[in-house]
Amino acid sequence: MSKALMPTTGVSLAGESTRTWNDVEVDPITLRVIGGALQSMAKEMAQVLYRMAYSSLIRESEDLGAGIFDINGRELCESDSTPMHCGSIPAYIKGVNRRLAGTYKPGDVVLHNHPYHGAAHSPDYGVIIPIFWQGEHIGFAGCTGHVSDVGGNFPGLCMDVVDVWAEGKLMDSMKIYEAGVRNDYLIQHILDNVRTPEQNRGDLEALIACSRIGEKRFTELLEKYGLDTVMSAGERWMDYSESMLRKKIREIPDGSYTAPIGYLDDDGKNRGEPLKVAVRVQVEGEDILIDLTGSNSQVPTAFNVPFEGSVLPVAVSAIRTILLDEDLTEEFVPQNDGCFRPVKAYAPEGTIFNPDFPASCFARFSQVNRVFDSINLALAPVLPDHAIAGSSAALCAIAYSGIAPDGESYWVYIEINEGSYGGRNGKDGMDAVDALMANTRNNPIEELELNHAMRALRYELRDEAPAPGKWRGGIGSVRKWLMETDTFLGSEADNRSDPPAGALGGHNGVSGSFTRNAGTDREEVLYSKVTQETIRSGETLEIKLPSGGGFGNPYERDPFQVLSDVWDEYLTDDDARRDYGVVVNTDSWTVDEDATAELRARSAA
C-alpha cells in the first residue's frame, strides 16, 4: 500500500467543508438552543451505550465515544467521555467514506475497525449510521467502543504479534445492515471469529442502539428547525470553539518548546531496548504543531500507534485540556470540529507514531499518553498555571483470560489499573486515578469477584512516599489479586525504566511494577508488557502503578502540608526532613518551626 508522504507542517483532524445546504442567518437564541440540543444528544448517546454495554471497558471504564457528524465527517458534537475517543470518529468516517461514499441508503449500519483507515485501534469497533433528510444523505451518527476480544493471536490484548492481521479480525467499512435489512450471516461470521461472541453481540447491539438514538434525535432537530438552520448553527458553534481555542493559543508566547526525551520500556519483545519519544510543541500565532520527529522507528510488535485515529486525537485533546481547562475557563467550549482546526501533528513515516502498513498497532495507548505527558512538560515553563508535572502516562491494561468451566468457551476480563497525576501549580497531584488521556473509571472489586475466578487481597494507595515537590505528586494504586483458576495474562503497560518526570524543581515520581507471588520465595518481577504469561491457580499478581512527579521545589512546601502527609503515613519523619527540610517533633507530632527554618535556610545557602 503506498501513501502520500505527510507534509512536515503536519495535518489536522479538521474536516473539509463542502456544503450541502444553504448557509443562513441564525438568531442568537436559536443558536444557543441548537447548541444545547447537540450537546445533550451526544451525552444521551454515550449514556445509552455504556448502560447497555457488556464489555466492562465500555460500561465501567466508559471507554467509548459518540457524536454527530456531517457527510465529510466534520464533528458537530461529541460526548465528553474518554478523551482518547474524542475526535477519533471523524477518521473512522473518512475511512468508511473512502469505500462507501455515494452508496449510502437510509437504514444502513456500517461497522468499521481498520486501524490504517481511521480506527483508533482494531478493538475499538465503530458503528456509523448515515442520516438522511428528505431523501438526501446529510450526515452521520457514529460511536466507538472497546470490545473484549477481536479474535487475534491472543485473548483480549496482544503485544508480540507479527502484523495487523495477527492482532485481530479487521472490518473495513462493512454494512451490517443494508437499507434496513440486517445481514445476519455477516454478523454471525464476525461473532464466530472472536473469543467472546456473546459479549461482542451485546456490545454490537449497544453500539447500534447508540448511533440510532443519535440519528433519531438529530432528525428531530431537523424536523423542528430545518436543515439549513441546524447546519448553519452547527457551523457557528464550530467557529466558536475554534475561535475560543485560538484565543488561548495566542496567549502562549510564540516559540518551539521541547519536552525532555521520554523513554518507553521496550516493545514487548526486544527486552532492554528502550523506545524514544521525542515531542516538540511549536506555537506560531494561533496555531500549534505537535512534532514527533526524532521518536523511535516503528517496532516489530503491536506497540505502534495509528496516526489518524490515535496521534491526532491525543494532540487535540492535550491542547484542549491544557488551554480550556473547565476549571479555569468560564465558558464551556463544546467539543467539535472547531477544536481540531488550530492543532496539527506530524510524525515521520516509519516511526512508532506513523507506522507503515501492515505493522500491528493494537497497543498504542502508552505511547500516546506519553505524548500527552510530554506536551505538558514542554509547555510547563511557559504555562506554569496550566501544565502539570509528569503523570503515570501509560496505560496499565491487563487482560486476564482462561477457559471457562464448560471447557469450550473463553472468559476474558480486561482491567485498567489506575496510576496518578503529577503535581500542579497550587495543588498536589491526584492519587489513584487514571491519568491524562485515560479518563477511565476503576472496576469495583465486587464486580471482579462476582464475575471472575479472582479474589482481591489488596487494593489501596502504594506504600512508597509520593514524589516530593512544592506540590507533591499523586500516589499510584497497588492491587494484589489471587487467581482461583489457571489464568493467562497479557499486558500493556509502561513506566518501569523512566518514571514520571518532576517539573520546575519537583522530584521524579515512582515507577510501577508487576510481581508474581510477591512476598513469597517464588517472587518474580514481570515485564511491563507480557504476552500470554500464565498465573496458576493459587498464585498472586501484585500490580503497582506509578506515582506522579512533583511540581516545584519541595523546600517551598508548606510545612503543615508536609506534617499532614506524615500524619496520613504517606511520609515518615525522615522523609520530611530529607526531602522537604521539615523537622517533625515525633513526641507531639507537630512541626518543629525553628529547626525547620534553620534546616531550610542552610540548604538554601
Place this chain on the structure above:
Amino acid sequence: MGPKTSKYIENLAGKAKAAQVGEDVHLMTSAGGLVTSRSASEIPVSLLTSGVVAGLLGGCAIGKASGFPSVITLDVGGTSADVGVAPDGVLRMKHLLDTRIGDYHAMVPMAEVDTIGAGGGSIAVVDDGGMFRVGPGSAGAVPGPACYGHGGTEPTSTDAMVMMGWLREKSFLSGTMEVKPELAREAIQTHIADKLDTPLDDAAMGIFKILAHSMTEAISLHSVRKGYDPRDFSLIAEGGAGPLFAWQIADQLGIPRVIVPGHPGITSAVGLLTTDIRYEEPTTVWTSSADPNIELLQEQIERLSALAVAQLEKDGVAAEHISLERSVDCRYVGQGYELRVAAPDGDVDDVWVKTVAEAFHDVHGRTYSQRFDDKPVQLINVRVTGVGAVPHVQIADIAVGTADSSGAIKTTTQALFWQDETSAPQWVDTPVYERSLLLANNEIDGPAIVEQFDSTTIIGMNQHATVDAVGHIIIERNPA
C-alpha cells in the same frame, strides 16, 4: 458532616419533645420516605437531597388532588431548578451508582430528581466568542438581579421578566419589596442588546427563552429520553419562579397542561406531609431467570420483610398501618447496569420470577428502545420496603364561582408576549389577577398575569386557564 447532622437532629428532637410538639420529629429521606429522628440521626446520609425529593412528592400530591396523577415537577428558585418525573405519581429510584453528590458517590437510596443551574438569579452574558448564554452563574440574593438596586449590574432572568412587564414594580412579596425596572432595562441593553446588536425586547425575550430551554432539556432528559411521553403528564409549577416558566416549557415539550398549586413556594412542605414512614431493606441475591433459586428468593424476601416490619414496630407503627412493597434490580446476564422493577406479593415461584423478568424486558425496552426476550434475566438485588402509614395533609376545596373571572382582575398592564416560538415579541394589554380572589370554575384567557404573595403565574398567548375545585390553576393550550 455525619456527626454534626446527628447531633443537630438529636437536639431538635429533644427540644421538640420538651416543647410538647407532637410525638416525634419525622424527617424526609432522599428516597422520599419519612424516618423517625432516631433513625435519621443513626443514618444522616439518608437525608441528602431530601428537600428536593419533597418537592417532587408535593407535586405528586398536587397532581393527584387535581385528578392528574402522572406529573413532571419543575421547582424554580433563585439559583437552581429541580426537575422530577413521576409516572402515575410513583417516584423512580436512581441506580446506586448514580447517587452522586458532586463528585462523591452517596450509595444510599435516592429518588430520581435532577438539579440544574437555572433560576431567577441566573446571569445572562454574551461571552468573548459572541455566544449568548444564561446561567449557570447566578447573582444570588446579594447583589441579586440588577433591578434590586443592590449593586448588581449584570442582567438576570428576573431582570428580563421585570422588563417584560411580568414582574411589576410592586409585585414582589406583595409590594413589600420594590424593584427598579430602569436598572433591569439598562443592564439588558448594555450587556446583551448592544453586544448582539439586537432590539432590547428581543434580548429580554432571549434571556427568558434560553433559560426556559435549559429546563426543557433537563426535563426531556428525564422523560422523553427515558421512554416516557410528556403528553401523558402534567407539569407542576413549583417554587417562587416555577409558575413564570412552566407555561413556556409545557408548550415546548407538548405537555398538555400546567398545574399551579395554591402556594407554589411551599410545595416541598406539602410533600413532607404526604408521605409515609418508609424503610428500604435490600440484599443481593444474584440468580438468573433461566435457573432461579426460588428458595433463596423466598428466604431473603421473608428475612427482609421481617426486618422492615421490625423497624416500623420500633418506631411504634401499629400493625394495621404497615404494608410492604417489593422490587428487584435486574439486568441481562453479562450486562453491568441494573434497572429496577416492581415485584409481586405472595410466595416466590416460577410465575413470580417470570412476572419479574417480563417487567424487566418492558423497562429495558422503554429505557433503551431494545428488548431481548430470549435472553435470561439476572436478578441482582431484591428490596422490601416497609411502609408505615401516617396521616396525610388534605388539599381543601375553595369557594366556587363561575367562568367569569373579572372580579379577580386588579389592573391591566403592558407586557411583552409572543404568539409562538418563532414570532417576534409584542407589547400587549395584559390583565393582572389577584390569586386570592380567584374562585373555582373561573376561566382566564391568556395572556395574563396572576399575582400572589409567594409567586407570579404567567399564562401565555394562545393559552387559557381554569381554576379547579381545590384552587389549582390549570393552564392549557387553546385548540388550534
